Amino acid sequence: xxxxxTPGTSRLDPEPVTRRDxxxxxxxxxxxxxxxxxxxxxxxxxxAAVLSSPSKKFxxxxxxxxxxGQPYVPAGRSVAVFRDAEGVYAISLVCTHLGCIVKSQxxxxxxxxxxxxxxxxxxxxxxPAPRPLPWRQVTSGSKGYVVDEDASVPVGTRAKA
Amino acid sequence: xxxxxSPTSGLRSLAANLGRAPRRILQSMVRTGVPRTDRTRSTFVxxxxxxxxxxxxxxxxxxxxxxxxxxxIAAAAAFLLTLVTGVLLMCYYKPYPDVAYQSIxxxxxxxxxxxxxxxxxxxxxxxxxxxxxxxxxxVFFTAAYRKPRxxxxxxxxxxxASTLGLSFTGYLLPWDQLAYWAITIxxxxxxxxxxxxxxxxxxxxxxxxxxxxxxxxxxxxxGDEALIRFYVLHVMALPLLLxxxxxxxxxxxxxxxxxxxxxxxxxxxxxPPADTYPVFTEAPTRTYHLAAIVRGRTEAVGRGPENTVPSxxxxxxxxxxxxxxxxxxxxxxxxxxxxxxxxxxxxTVPENPAKAPWYFLGLQELxxxxxxxxxxxxxxxxxxxxxxxxxxxxxxxGTGLWFGGPGGRGLVAQAVALGLAAPLAVEALAIxxxxxxxxxxxxxxxxxxxxxxxxxxxALYAAFSLVLVRKYRSARAGAxxxxxCFLCGFVVLTIIxxxxxxxxxxxxxxxxxxxxH
Numbered sequence: 001x002x003x004x005x006t007p008g009t010s011r012l013d014p015e016p017v018t019r020r021d022x023x024x025x026x027x028x029x030x031x032x033x034x035x036x037x038x039x040x041x042x043x044x045x046x047x048a049a050v051l052s053s054p055s056k057k058f059x060x061x062x063x064x065x066x067x068x069g070q071p072y073v074p075a076g077r078s079v080a081v082f083r084d085a086e087g088v089y090a091i092s093l094v095c096t097h098l099g100c101i102v103k104s105q106x107x108x109x110x111x112x113x114x115x116x117x118x119x120x121x122x123x124x125x126x127x128p129a130p131r132p133l134p135w136r137q138v139t140s141g142s143k144g145y146v147v148d149e150d151a152s153v154p155v156g157t158r159a160k161a
Numbered sequence: 162x163x164x165x166x167s168p169t170s171g172l173r174s175l176a177a178n179l180g181r182a183p184r185r186i187l188q189s190m191v192r193t194g195v196p197r198t199d200r201t202r203s204t205f206v207x208x209x210x211x212x213x214x215x216x217x218x219x220x221x222x223x224x225x226x227x228x229x230x231x232x233x234i235a236a237a238a239a240f241l242l243t244l245v246t247g248v249l250l251m252c253y254y255k256p257y258p259d260v261a262y263q264s265i266x267x268x269x270x271x272x273x274x275x276x277x278x279x280x281x282x283x284x285x286x287x288x289x290x291x292x293x294x295x296x297x298x299x300v301f302f303t304a305a306y307r308k309p310r311x312x313x314x315x316x317x318x319x320x321x322a323s324t325l326g327l328s329f330t331g332y333l334l335p336w337d338q339l340a341y342w343a344i345t346i347x348x349x350x351x352x353x354x355x356x357x358x359x360x361x362x363x364x365x366x367x368x369x370x371x372x373x374x375x376x377x378x379x380x381x382x383x384g385d386e387a388l389i390r391f392y393v394l395h396v397m398a399l400p401l402l403l404x405x406x407x408x409x410x411x412x413x414x415x416x417x418x419x420x421x422x423x424x425x426x427x428x429x430x431x432x433p434p435a436d437t438y439p440v441f442t443e444a445p446t447r448t449y450h451l452a453a454i455v456r457g458r459t460e461a462v463g464r465g466p467e468n469t470v471p472s473x474x475x476x477x478x479x480x481x482x483x484x485x486x487x488x489x490x491x492x493x494x495x496x497x498x499x500x501x502x503x504x505x506x507x508x509t510v511p512e513n514p515a516k517a518p519w520y521f522l523g524l525q526e527l528x529x530x531x532x533x534x535x536x537x538x539x540x541x542x543x544x545x546x547x548x549x550x551x552x553x554x555x556x557x558x559g560t561g562l563w564f565g566g567p568g569g570r571g572l573v574a575q576a577v578a579l580g581l582a583a584p585l586a587v588e589a590l591a592i593x594x595x596x597x598x599x600x601x602x603x604x605x606x607x608x609x610x611x612x613x614x615x616x617x618x619x620a621l622y623a624a625f626s627l628v629l630v631r632k633y634r635s636a637r638a639g640a641x642x643x644x645x646c647f648l649c650g651f652v653v654l655t656i657i658x659x660x661x662x663x664x665x666x667x668x669x670x671x672x673x674x675x676x677x678h
Contacts, residue, residue: 043376046379047375047376048375048379048380051375051379051380051381052380052385052386053381053384077509078508078509097349097532098345098346098350098528099345099346099348100342100345100346100511101508101509101510101511112512112513112515112664113346113513113665113666114525114528114529114666115666115667126598126599127598128528128529128530128531128532128613130532130606130610131359131606
């Protein structure tokens with residue numbers, strides 16, 4: 001029975017959903033969800049399982065003459081190593097705001113990008129940085145110290161000299 | 162006829178056909194001859210795959226300069242320029258760190274016309290951003306986003322996002338200091354949802370910021386992986402997306418009935434010029450079955466002649482004129498001003514100040530208050546608000562007219578005043594007296610993030626807009642207020658970011674006052 005033959009309905013009115021239409025709809029739904037999952041699956045490719053970044057663990061030989069509170073920045077690294085009476089510690093130089101490299105100043109650290117300032121212990125003094133500069137793990141080895149830029153330690157943790 | 166053709170006549174006709182071949186190739190290509198009559202003018206449009214996105218006839222209202230100022234065509238023309246120059250640059254550019262920088266240097270100093278082509282590419286990209294923004298403002302202020310054009314407004318927003326995405330990804334490719342640090346900042350903005358997840362303590366379990374950051378860079382830091390990703394996005398993924406969106410955008414213009422025009426357009430335009438050939442010599446009184454599948458009113462019933470003129474030549478000449486003017490402007494700018502190239506990227510020493518391209522400096526100003534709210538929160542609110550406008554404003558008054566709707570120019574003037582005053586006042590306060598962290602050092606980070614100059618300006622704008630909705634009893638009035646304010650805020654913040662921020666993002670009245678280093 002076509003809808004047009006029913007009195008009072010126009011042939012432009014939508015037809016009622018039949019069982020065949022329902023199955024068709026289900027098939028379309030299944031196809032669309034399969035496509036959606038395939039698309040999600042494709043996103044696994046750009047998310048690398050192993051990151052290409054270089055090792056964050058490195059050995060550092062502090063100069064004998066390094067005065068207390070004076071930063072020593074190993075070449076190519078974004079971490080400042082300090083030595084004082086209690087031991088050796090390292091503070092990250094990557095601004096917690098947007099990742100610029102902060103500059104060590106006598107009164108702490110200063111970020112050139114958006115003006116964040118940090119106190120000598122890394123806590124935020126001014127600006128948009130949401131978190132303090134993290135302290136990095138330092139362990140004393142047989143030949144100097146090993147700094148791990150991937151491992152954070154509580155503020156005040158020092159490696160014994 | 163009866164005798165077989167002689168061999169010489171075969172050769173003769175071959176020679177004759179050869180002589181006529183160029184003309185016949187042209188005829189077979191164009192098919193319809195010179196567009197001199199109304200009929201050939203029509204076939205000229207719908208017989209051509211590139212032109213048939215246009216209607217055969219164009220409404221006279223659409224052809225007034227003040228209807229559009231040609232801004233959409235200018236944006237498309239600038240895009241065309243970046244496409245052509247971009248393909249040329251790809252002949253020499255090599256997407257690998259350090260090598261990339263050298264190849265840009267080669268393009269600049271060694272490749273014939275390389276510097277000029279790169280300058281055109283850079284200027285066309287800039288002009289495209291400006292044209293897209295102005296085009297959006299035009300559509301907004303003439304209320305052309307209203308029904309039935311809501312969806313095309315959304316497509317337009319997607320085009321704006323793609324345009325900015327193309328600019329941003331292109332910015333990294335030279336691999337100089339400027340590029341490296343702008344992208345470091347940009348990638349960290351993508352990571353900034355961590356500000357929220359950290360505050361909630363759920364970063365371990367749910368880390369959309371870290372995911373975005375890694376997806377963008379393919380690594381923890383901006384390196385070779387990041388460069389190749391940005392390159393793929395810049396030369397393939399985003400242009401493809403933009404072209405597809407552009408096709409839909411153009412097609413929808415036509416399907417939505419051409420450009421928006423006021424209801425009383427015929428009275429406003431007056432009688433058509435004497436040389437306009439009328440479509441209908443008398444008002445048609447009935448339509449045929451085709452009307453059953455066409456939505457809305459059939460415009461021609463009971464009216465005529467329509468106020469239209471043939472698209473060829475009127476519309477095409479105007480569009481071609483805008484195209485040429487855009488090309489001319491880009492070439493002129495490319496001649497007088499070189500695209501910048503700083504020293505090779507150095508991942509241990511940031512550029513100071515590290516500035517993004519100018520159209521992102523307003524954003525960078527917001528980011529200098531809070532990474533997440535300035536870089537993602539407020540832009541997302543703005544984009545969401547823009548997308549909702551055509552669905553909240555369901556009015557009809559003033560469609561197709563500049564500053565149409567309740568309030569008109571007076572309302573826009575008020576909004577401009579507030580839109581300029583609010584960011585200037587808040588910025589002045591923050592620059593002169595500091596902000597919450599300086600006043601109350603023990604305030605929790607959550608409050609410092611949430612209440613920053615950027616969010617205060619946004620809240621002021623939103624409040625003003627709600628007042629307008631109440632006062633005029635009209636969503637359009639609120640939309641005008643909000644849109645105008647955000648436009649003004651964008652301008653003020655961009656100018657501050659561009660001209661008044663120096664090393665360490667400190668405010669300086671002029672670069673001459675920057676400290677030497």
